[in-house]
Amino acid sequence: MHTKTIAEIARDLAAGEYSSVEITTDLLNRVKQLDGDINSFITVTGEQALAQAKAADERRAAGQAETWTGIPMAHKDIFCTDGVVTSCGSKMLSNFAAPYDATVVEKFNQAGAVSLGKLNMDEFAMGSSNESSFYGPVANPWNKDHVPGGSSGGSAAAVAAGFVPGATATDTGGSIRQPAAFCGVTGIKPTYGRVSRWGMIAYASSLDQGGCITRNAEDAAMMMNIMAGYDAKDSTCVEQPVPDYTSTLNDSLEGMTIGLPKEYFSSDLSADMQQAVRDAISEYEKLGASIKEVSLPNARLAIPAYYIIAPAECSANLSRMDGVRFGYRCDDPQDINDLYKRSRGEGFGGEVKRRIMIGAYALSAGFYDAYYKKAQQVRRLIKNDFSAALKEVDILAAPVSPTPAFKRGEKTSDPVEMYLEDIFTISLNLAGMPGMSIPCGQVNNLPVGLQLIGDYFAEDRLLNAAHKFQQATDWHLKTPAGI
Numbered sequence: 001m002h003t004k005t006i007a008e009i010a011r012d013l014a015a016g017e018y019s020s021v022e023i024t025t026d027l028l029n030r031v032k033q034l035d036g037d038i039n040s041f042i043t044v045t046g047e048q049a050l051a052q053a054k055a056a057d058e059r060r061a062a063g064q065a066e067t068w069t070g071i072p073m074a075h076k077d078i079f080c081t082d083g084v085v086t087s088c089g090s091k092m093l094s095n096f097a098a099p100y101d102a103t104v105v106e107k108f109n110q111a112g113a114v115s116l117g118k119l120n121m122d123e124f125a126m127g128s129s130n131e132s133s134f135y136g137p138v139a140n141p142w143n144k145d146h147v148p149g150g151s152s153g154g155s156a157a158a159v160a161a162g163f164v165p166g167a168t169a170t171d172t173g174g175s176i177r178q179p180a181a182f183c184g185v186t187g188i189k190p191t192y193g194r195v196s197r198w199g200m201i202a203y204a205s206s207l208d209q210g211g212c213i214t215r216n217a218e219d220a221a222m223m224m225n226i227m228a229g230y231d232a233k234d235s236t237c238v239e240q241p242v243p244d245y246t247s248t249l250n251d252s253l254e255g256m257t258i259g260l261p262k263e264y265f266s267s268d269l270s271a272d273m274q275q276a277v278r279d280a281i282s283e284y285e286k287l288g289a290s291i292k293e294v295s296l297p298n299a300r301l302a303i304p305a306y307y308i309i310a311p312a313e314c315s316a317n318l319s320r321m322d323g324v325r326f327g328y329r330c331d332d333p334q335d336i337n338d339l340y341k342r343s344r345g346e347g348f349g350g351e352v353k354r355r356i357m358i359g360a361y362a363l364s365a366g367f368y369d370a371y372y373k374k375a376q377q378v379r380r381l382i383k384n385d386f387s388a389a390l391k392e393v394d395i396l397a398a399p400v401s402p403t404p405a406f407k408r409g410e411k412t413s414d415p416v417e418m419y420l421e422d423i424f425t426i427s428l429n430l431a432g433m434p435g436m437s438i439p440c441g442q443v444n445n446l447p448v449g450l451q452l453i454g455d456y457f458a459e460d461r462l463l464n465a466a467h468k469f470q471q472a473t474d475w476h477l478k479t480p481a482g483i
């Protein structure tokens, strides 16, 4: 049962092949047996999951089942869950049981989904390898010495390991697309504002966006049907109708033009990674698409701009973690300053502290114009590049990361090396546009992802292009040895 997709489980439950309690029990047992080595879960909510599954089975017996009734999944531990610890991968929030559900969580609960628990992540979503979690690193199910990517490494590893068919995730600079690529699964980062951020713990508010990781594009469409939509509680959430993302999955790609940003096929990308991505692009030609080279001339500025804007916003967002209002408090504080200093000093890990310091510096009087304002100007240039490219073509195709999953420990000593991992993903967050990662090959027995990029609110187009590719190829069906 553990390799079934969301769509298959929905069909099986409707046909009475098994009950929600049966599949939930089966997956919980798998997590118990196998997650010790992978560490994808921070909290398993077994009892709650079985209660939700039982209620779902009862609704079905009463003839009230809907598409999502009884389908198991799990949430990245950045989404607040009522009464359940929401740690954001940090010691700081390791004792924080949220008093409410995030909008995304509430929507899945209302749809009748069953949540198995909370998934591991880089601390406060800062990282590209899941090595900065207070709860320890996550192993890549394809090779346990390698990282699963980050920051949604727990979400990607849990889907790849067959613990859940789908998981929520978030992407501030690549944290859905890169772990999906590293773990050979499918991920979508929607347009900024498409999914409510209410109850999603803020890292960099103008970049953060909730999305999902699944086995294939059809399942991602099913998750998006639940997640997307206006929420009055999030002032950046866009009021725009949500299409049924599953209804356009099979549209023909005949006549579609796919742009290849020439800057993304440079020497930053090794020959075998290039080959995997180019083979995928040839597949699109067979499906009727035409290919055109485009240019994103300011792409090289994305990393420097992001690593000013994201730390600046995180230094403001994380100021609320002070040992008084939220989370961890140090023992025996001598006075109020000691309380703040030691609670924050002991509660945050090294990468989070580094970013708070960079951000506070970039925002300080005298430096604001030189750094933050300049970075925002560069951001506009990057956005304009994407908009110009997407006037010439329907979608863009690109690599997700310069390498496949690297070894644990390989990049931890050099933060800049780690930041360069995001070179192909980060610009999209600066522009606010949607992107996907789908499995498209293997290098050194590790999965490689293809990135698809669309204009604002073109999630349906991306899911359609991803689904057609997956109808024609079998990369998304491959599973790690022993899974």
Ligand code: GLN
Residues within 6 Å of the ligand: 125, 126, 127, 128, 150, 151, 170, 171, 172, 173, 174, 175, 176, 203, 310, 422
């Ligand atoms: N790796 C990037 C960072 O560390 C992106 C993380 C994310 O998307 N949450 O900021």
